[in-house]
Amino acid sequence: MREFEPVEQNLRVAMRFFGEATGSGAIEPLAGATAIYSGLDYGVFNIAMLDGPAPSLDAPLAACAHYFLPRTMRWSFWLCENLLDTSTLRRVRPFLLERGLYPISHAPGMLAPALAQPSRRLPEIECVPVTDQSTRQAFGAITSVSFDIPMGVARAVYYPERAWNGAYRGFVGMVRGRPVSIVAIVASADSLGIYSLATLPEDRHHGYGEALLRAAVESEQKRTGLTQLVLQSTEAGYSLYRHLGFRDVAKFSVYLTK
Numbered sequence: 596m597r598e599f600e601p602v603e604q605n606l607r608v609a610m611r612f613f614g615e616a617t618g619s620g621a622i623e624p625l626a627g628a629t630a631i632y633s634g635l636d637y638g639v640f641n642i643a644m645l646d647g648p649a650p651s652l653d654a655p656l657a658a659c660a661h662y663f664l665p666r667t668m669r670w671s672f673w674l675c676e677n678l679l680d681t682s683t684l685r686r687v688r689p690f691l692l693e694r695g696l697y698p699i700s701h702a703p704g705m706l707a708p709a710l711a712q713p714s715r716r717l718p719e720i721e722c723v724p725v726t727d728q729s730t731r732q733a734f735g736a737i738t739s740v741s742f743d744i745p746m747g748v749a750r751a752v753y754y755p756e757r758a759w760n761g762a763y764r765g766f767v768g769m770v771r772g773r774p775v776s777i778v779a780i781v782a783s784a785d786s787l788g789i790y791s792l793a794t795l796p797e798d799r800h801h802g803y804g805e806a807l808l809r810a811a812v813e814s815e816q817k818r819t820g821l822t823q824l825v826l827q828s829t830e831a832g833y834s835l836y837r838h839l840g841f842r843d844v845a846k847f848s849v850y851l852t853k
Contacts (some may be wrong), residue, residue, distance in 0.1 A: 596785075599677040599845035602704035602825040605788035606644075606847075608762050609781040610673065613640045616758035617751050623662055628655035630662045635702075637748045638669035638851045641697075647680045652690060660694065669852055672696050675704070676846040696850035702827040704845025706786075706808070709822055710812060711840035717802045722810035725765030733767045733774035734791075741777075741793035745771070764815065765791075768807035770798070776807040780815045787815050789826040805835065 597827065610631050614622035619634030627649060633640040641660035657670070663670040676684055688698065725734050735753030739746045752758065759765060762783075768776030775798040781788040789812070794804045816822055827847050828836050 597677070598706060599675065599704060599821065600792075601783070601786040601853070602706060602788075602827070602845045603675040603677070605781060605783040605786050606673070606675075606704075606827065608783045609779075609788055609790055610642050610644065612758065612761060612763035612781075613642060613752065615761055616730050616755060617818070618755060618757060623661060625654045625658040626654050628659050630659050632663070632666055632670075633752065634671055635748055635751055636667055638667075638671050639849070640748070640752065641667055641670040643670060643672045645674065645678050648680075649683070650680060651683065652687065656691075656694060669850070671699075672850040674848045674850065676848060677704075680768045691850050695852050697853055698848055699851045700829075700849045701842040702829065702847045702849075703833070704847055705826050705828055705836055705841035706844045707824045707839065707841040709840065710809060710824065711838070713747065713805075713809070714838070715802065717771070717806040717809070720803055720806040721769040722807055722814065723769055724814075725767060728754075728756075730765070730767050730774075731759065733764045734777050736794060737767075737774060737777045737793055740795060742791075759843060763790075764808050766793075766807060766811040766814075768803055768810075770803065773787050776809050778808050779806075780811055782815065782819045782821055785814065785821065786823045786825045787819065789824060790833065803837070808839075 613633045614631040617634045621632045623630045631642040735749040741750035762781050765779045767774045776794040778792045779790040802818040
């Protein structure tokens with residue numbers, strides 16, 4: 596298996612969450628791609644992804660556009676650039692721009708065989724699984740604030756009990772009974788994927804995010820027996836992940852209709 600593949604495969608497992616969470620979404624296999632519809636008019640949560648290496652994007656993108664057209668004009672294409680050959684990759688940006696898809700983020704895919712040992716004393720934090728209404732609401736509220744997602748969208752996605760019945764497992768970090776951080780862990784065939792790591796703005800720079808991440812990873816490693824870790828890093832989180840022992844193995848870009 597090539598190094599980028601565990602990251603790409605875990606992301607495809609994780610993104611199914613948005614097709615299952617609201618109760619009005621869908622996950623549709625297409626020609627060379629998968630469309631994940633959240634049931635909401637929110638483009639980042641209406642997702643198209645390639646199913647594997649693609650010598651051409653014409654057919655997969657046409658199938659995705661056809662799928663979303665009667666449902667929503669707002670959808671996004673999550674591209675693992677490692678799936679494209681050099682010639683296709685050189686043309687991908689103008690190709691997508693011509694089809695009304697504009698780049699909104701470029702994220703390295705990262706991998707670590709295990710977390711590096713802490714280099715500082717971390718604060719105490721209670722790692723609480725998302726299992727009830729209060730933890731679902733805390734996860735949604737912190738997501739909304741931390742990732743600038745409309746609260747109505749966060750409520751529709753993260754509040755329903757059904758959202759948490761699949762592979763996407765959430766954790767809330769509590770400090771003195773107050774939720775301050777969140778993280779989600781997704782198990783795929785050979786890796787644990789880390790998603791949605793965030794801390795409330797007023798509680799940042801104290802180590803709560805790292806403390807919660809370590810506790811959630813340890814819990815899921817014990818539950819699943821998996822040790823390898825993967826993620827797609829934001830710019831803000833990149834230095835932390837490097838510090839934790841992750842290294843770049845893939846390139847991801849997200850394109851959004853406007």
